[in-house]
Amino acid sequence: MSRQHESTVLFDALGPKGRRNSNIASIISAVVILGVLAYVASVLAGEGFFEQSRWVNPLDALVVKTTWIPAILDTLTAFALGAILALVLGVVFGFGRISRFGLTRWASTAYVQFFRALPLILLIWISFTIDGYFGFTSETLGWSSDARRLTFLVLGLGIYNGAVLAEILRAGVAALPPGQAMAGYAVGLSHGQVQRLIVLPQVLRNMLPAVLAQLVILLKDTSLGYVITYPELLHSANIIGRDYSNSFLQALVIAAFIYFVLAYALSKLVVLAERRLRKKTAAPAARVHQIEQAAVIAE
């Protein structure tokens, strides 16, 4: 609100006439937006979108217990395992890219560039398909088919997002003023100690918002488990939609809503972390923010 009365890059502080104009613009845009929403709602209502039975059936207590709750748990399991794997790979290869050893640097760069260029859906599905070609199948290893699906989903999520996180962490190291490491060497710390005691803690703290934002993407990407029929939310919504074919759209909307709630909660955590961790390290806040923006967008 107060924003209207102070200068921004685009608008000078509004005077009485400008304020009147902006009020008129507010009213007009409100009418237009409400009109569009009302039209969409009336079209949907005309097709029976809001009919009670269509919402009650997929939200039946039995369906919730046997399908929705296990689906949420399976989604969160894949997310948690994928996030852990991605974080481990991200730290290993992020610091591998700035290693003193040429071979480590080369291998880490190859890993990051290769896996960042491929679609995640291809990684998950190809690794799932290739399985049998190595001569040992999951059956010979004694896995259940569900465990096998989870494994390949987590591997895909972890390997792909690990490559992205490695880039984020490397950008974080680059943003840290070189004086930090130099000061470490000056008081006689070894290379490993400098990295472990001075660089890594500050980089993790600086880049936490960007890392969490990437984890939101990882959470959304668990929906790709659909292609290997892992029983996550979207897959379960499809099954419910098949049982109650009148409620197919409703089941998908409910699944999308659950994703929204989970991802939104996680991204609120990002804002919280951002606020708490600002100004605690040597990197200038503006620079970090710039990198975050780039990293969030880079997906």
Added chain:
Amino acid sequence: MFDNFDLMVAALGRGAWTTVWVTLSSYTIALVIGTILVIMHVSPALPARWAANAYTQLFRNIPLLAVLFIMYFGLPKVGIVADNWVWALLGLGMYTGAFVGETLRSGINSIPLGQAEAARSVGLTFGQSLGTVILPQAVRAVIPPLGSLLIALVKNSALVLAIGVAELTAQSRRLIEDNESRFDLWGVVIGVTVSYLLIAFILSYLVRLIERRTAFVR
């Protein structure tokens, strides 16, 4: 290792072509939607800002695959029917549009207030300061992140295979699951990988070219 090499190249080539045109067309849609969103975001009308914010939050927090499913499998249930490639372009475009809008907004926010104040104090009108001071700087600031959005869209476009559009990933899947198994698994894997790397490489080269063209010394 490359059994039926010519057939494989033909199939992957068709897929790569589909991937490229799906990517470029949906990116155009995304640019249009992103521009509308950023205009709503910076406008003095409060409801417009709310609507833009709601759109952005919605598409940022729902998986792309769910968006595509709702459009292609869900909307026919309420009488809205269209071909799968229409939903592919619209879904990818609307989803990426939210991210484009955020990028453009951070581009405008990246310009220091002093620039606008200087423009106003030498007597430039709103249009002049926007056209000669603010936008030229903002556009340069957003080209690299818009470029990475384009590369991300190449990868995201693989998801439209779920609604039956035969792009690169779908083609490689068809080759591997070929009934007469005429194609070698590793040949197809290498082929599809190389195709994606090539597309990403060419597009990022073009982005860098534009970046260099528009670069200026601050």
